[in-house]
Amino acid sequence: MNVHxxxxxxxxxxxxxxxxxxxxxxxxxxxxxxAKTLEGKVWVVxxxxxxxxxxxxxxxxxxxxxxxxxxxxxxxxxxxLVTHQTGPEGKKxxxxxxxxxxxxxxxxxxxxxxxRSRGKLCMMVSTEGGMEIEKVAHETPEKIIKAYIxxxxxxxxxxxxxxxFALGLKxxxxxxxxxxxxxxxxxxxxxxxxxxxxxxxVTTKQGDVLALDGKLNFDDxxxxxxxxxxxxxxxxxxxxxxxxxxxxxxxxxSLDGNIGxxxxxxxxxxxxxxxxxxxxxxPANFLDVGGGATKETVQKAFTIILQDKNVKAILVNIFxxxxxxxxIANGVVDxxxxxxxxxxxxxxxxxTNVALGKKILAESGLKITPANDLADAxxxxxxxxxxx
Numbered sequence: 001m002n003v004h005x006x007x008x009x010x011x012x013x014x015x016x017x018x019x020x021x022x023x024x025x026x027x028x029x030x031x032x033x034x035a036k037t038l039e040g041k042v043w044v045v046x047x048x049x050x051x052x053x054x055x056x057x058x059x060x061x062x063x064x065x066x067x068x069x070x071x072x073x074x075x076x077x078x079x080x081l082v083t084h085q086t087g088p089e090g091k092k093x094x095x096x097x098x099x100x101x102x103x104x105x106x107x108x109x110x111x112x113x114x115x116r117s118r119g120k121l122c123m124m125v126s127t128e129g130g131m132e133i134e135k136v137a138h139e140t141p142e143k144i145i146k147a148y149i150x151x152x153x154x155x156x157x158x159x160x161x162x163x164x165f166a167l168g169l170k171x172x173x174x175x176x177x178x179x180x181x182x183x184x185x186x187x188x189x190x191x192x193x194x195x196x197x198x199x200x201x202v203t204t205k206q207g208d209v210l211a212l213d214g215k216l217n218f219d220d221x222x223x224x225x226x227x228x229x230x231x232x233x234x235x236x237x238x239x240x241x242x243x244x245x246x247x248x249x250x251x252x253x254s255l256d257g258n259i260g261x262x263x264x265x266x267x268x269x270x271x272x273x274x275x276x277x278x279x280x281x282x283p284a285n286f287l288d289v290g291g292g293a294t295k296e297t298v299q300k301a302f303t304i305i306l307q308d309k310n311v312k313a314i315l316v317n318i319f320x321x322x323x324x325x326x327x328i329a330n331g332v333v334d335x336x337x338x339x340x341x342x343x344x345x346x347x348x349x350x351x352t353n354v355a356l357g358k359k360i361l362a363e364s365g366l367k368i369t370p371a372n373d374l375a376d377a378x379x380x381x382x383x384x385x386x387x388x
Contacts, residue, residue: 028074043101044062059076107202112124173203176208193216198213260343261283264289276381303339313343316346316348318357
């Protein structure tokens with residue numbers, strides 16, 4: 001689950017992470033009223049959507065008068081903001097964050113993710129803040145410094161000093177940075193985050209260390225422990241398909257390709273997307289039906305996939321463990337008949353009751369293309385989508 005920047009900063013304040021004062025507004029008039037409550041004579045008006053790259057897309061504006069605050073808010077609110085993370089369709093801006101300005105001395109990057117291979121949290125920093133960190137990681141990976149933190153011991157001053165020294169910080173600024181890193185670590189752990197990212201993290205000419213931006217993602221499986229986080233969910237930022245999928249316990253994310261994917265298990269789903277790309281295809285979605293899906297959930301998954309008009313073929317990739325292949329096969333057949341499926345359907349089954357599952361598909365009377373393995377399935381799905 002994602003939250004907006006202003007929500008992320010509200011959480012940061014709870015952990016004594018330094019952020020600028022500001023407030024959210026849904027109208028230009030509200031934006032002006034927020035600006036009046038803030039110290040200083042410079043304000044920043046920032047679009048609130050679940051995507052990065054807002055500045056490049058025109059969603060972040062500097063204002064030096066209240067009239068400019070109103071103008072920028074009026075220009076941004078209601079705009080269809082397009083960034084490298086929204087896709088060409090963009091996202092409509094319904095809220096803006098109005099913040100006080102600050103005297104930036106230097107911009108940095110800071111982030112925390114779980115390194116599953118090590119079983120530790122990885123806190124990263126870079127002197128190249130404000131840029132696309134993915135580009136930095138690809139072109140100059142030596143500029144990203146990492147500290148691995150064992151959850152059993154937690155954050156230590158030694159880890160903070162390593163990160164602070166890597167940024168070239170000294171004296172009181174270094175001490176403030178260590179306190180900042182520790183607060184971010186505590187937030188990540190206590191709120192069950194999957195990602196915590198500050199870009200940019202800035203030092204000011206007064207020697208302060210601030211989160212100028214903030215991105216927090218949360219583990220959906222842990223939200224039952226955090227009703228206060230779940231209450232922050234903004235339904236307007238999610239597609240109708242994603243909301244509908246959630247009602248049926250399906251994990252669905254819309255992508256920009258033309259091959260619909262129905263898979264059980266998040267890892268297998270990611271592998272399916274990768275192998276489609278490897279063979280020249282473009283996935284239309286990520287859809288994990290889970291380990292305990294029924295015929296009904298499989299049918300619902302097909303319905304959701306077909307709501308995307310760009311889908312030219314559907315690939316079903318199932319490994320039967322808890323979920324038996326014959327159950328999936330019956331669901332696939334029933335869904336194809338009920339929906340009068342017109343697009344090519346490629347099915348790869350493996351695991352429990354696989355022979356029975358394949359028999360059900362073969363005797364269905366439907367035009368279903370079987371696949372022997374994942375590579376074969378990907379090749380056939382790509383060819384079918386191109387043929388369609």
